[in-house]
Amino acid sequence: MRRVALIAAGLTRFGIRQATYRELIQEAGKAAFDSNKNVSPKDIEGFVLSSVFPERSAFQSHVACLAAESLGVRPRKLFGRVENMCGSGIVAIRTAYTAIVTGLADLVMVVGAEKMNVPVPTEAALNMITGLDRDWEGSYGLAAPPMFALSAQAHAAKYGTNEEQLSMVSVKNHNHSKNNPYAHFQKGSTMEQVMCSRMISTPLRLFHCSTMSDGAAAAIFASEERAKGLTDKPIFITGTAQAAHGYAVANFHRDLSHWPALKEAANDAYAMAGIGPDDIDFAELHDCFSIAEIIAYEELGFCEKGEGGKFIEQGLSDYGGKVVVNPRGGLIGCGHPLGATGVAHATEIFLQMRGEAGPRQVPGAKIALSHTNSGPGEHHILIFEKGF
């Protein structure tokens, strides 16, 4: 099978940006091309855009062509947009990966972009319910915070996972994003600040949540052969998998504290890469809410089922622990421009593997896992290995 290398990556600052959707795309695209001067827009053969609801937030559809034109790219071998809610970025990368593996294209650019903040701020929350089963569940006003709060309640009832443990995830990720000039939040946080923050949906408080950020990220992938002429620091995708078990909350796994779709995807990805959870040096996990990071530790096999709360408590997901989770600050610290997040994971992995992550560098990083979810029932995974 042809191998696929990550050869360039970059992103915009995430936050409440005074910039339009297409301006964010241009910023991220430039950052990716700036990261590897051997690649120019005219070389790009395939182009995949990850974006969730530009129709609502930028009043614009047909966005893949907009993005390509904005970046001077004229794709001819692969071209399109993907939308799988919060997991879209990894789905876009998998699309590029598949095209390269099959020989359809040798050089593919992936851009993830989202404008979350709109002139009427509360409308952002309304846009979010379009990502759930809007007819039968979203129409009650259900968006992601209460949906993940239900998993938190189930996990607390079954395993005793408590508010302190949920809060430790937030403090860790906010402290990591202090070292990330591209993050939405860069001030860090304390246990007290997290545990006294406003209640959103019991037991999740404001600081247990990711936030509505504008942002974009871009990454360029090449076949191993093509990569040889373009970089001496290739980073290979060695494993990847997805699984979806349900759309409506009603049809998730009956035990909401278990996310078997994630476990299934993780095991498939590990098998493909020929590694296990103990081999991962750092992980970019989808901490849309602190409970999601705790459940991900378990389903990814970093700890036993039900022990996720203890895993954070013992510092095992931080520097000096078993696996550094979310060194860039995660979605809680960086913010979560939906379509950009999975691509931003690749950007972080690009920096970490090359030893260019500055104060947040994970020492000796060689193998990394990237995970996004599109709700508790749908998960996407990539495993990257340093190829130099």
Next chain:
Amino acid sequence: MEQPYIYILDPYPQQAPEQTRLYPFFQFLRDGRLTTSRCKKCGTLPWPPRVVCPECMSDELEWADLPREGKIYVYTVQETGLPPGYDPPVVFAVIDLANGVRLLSVIEDSEISEIKNGADVELIVKKVPQDRVMPAFRLKR
């Protein structure tokens, strides 16, 4: 049929016969009945109701009554950050009906401090804009 523009784009389900083949669901609900589609071929009872059976692809479906009572599996009280048009607090709950069918709904018309995992609940008919209805639940009286 003249409809205000917002009717088409607001978050609530379209319920009129001109809009959905599932309109009987909403008519039954107005009469206090909770129903779903049952497959005549394989007996599958999915939630939400369908026009094609997801298990065997049959389109020979009939309406079946669901129990009006169930138990709360888990719930959460959303106090802030709701979409516009939804007033806090909203109690979202995963409800297991007596026959095992599960749905997500809201608990209304109940003392929030008395809501517990495992509590018995019963169906109520929730009125939503433009004369539409949705299933909701309250603590069993």
